[in-house]
Amino acid sequence: MTAAPGPGPIRLLALRDTPLSADEVLAAVGDDTAGGTVLFSGTVRDHDGPPGGAPVTSLAYSAHPTADVALRRVAEQVAAAFPVTALxxxxxxxDLRVGDTAVLVAVACAHRAEAFDACRRLIDDLKREVPIWKRQRFADGREEWVGAGACAAAG
Structure with missing residues (x-):
């Protein structure tokens, strides 16, 4: 699902089952009025939790049918709370393997401090409020769902 860009700073919102491109996301937030652009890239790591946690072999992400609506709401809230020129x-x-990119968020603002703050808020709110869940697969054969608590956000 990809949301068409509308008027204002929200340039690209999408849930995709294909590899993500940092170049595409950076191009989407390119803005001549921005003095600071921050990109966050979340990748699949080889362990759960802190270093030394259980070895992870892969992840599978699932999204509720309303995830695109929740993603837009989060983006709109960040754009309203910060002087964002592009987001x-x-x-x-x-299914994703270790090393794959799971999420990309980028924010452009007139100044770097604002861009860092807005980007942090965007990824934190996305992780907390958008109903996307991951199933971790461990080296010992176990599986675990993470983020299922966000089911309430989907309702």
Missing amino acids: AAVHRVG
């Missing part, structure tokens, strides 16, 4: 957020769904 983009894309998240993978489906």
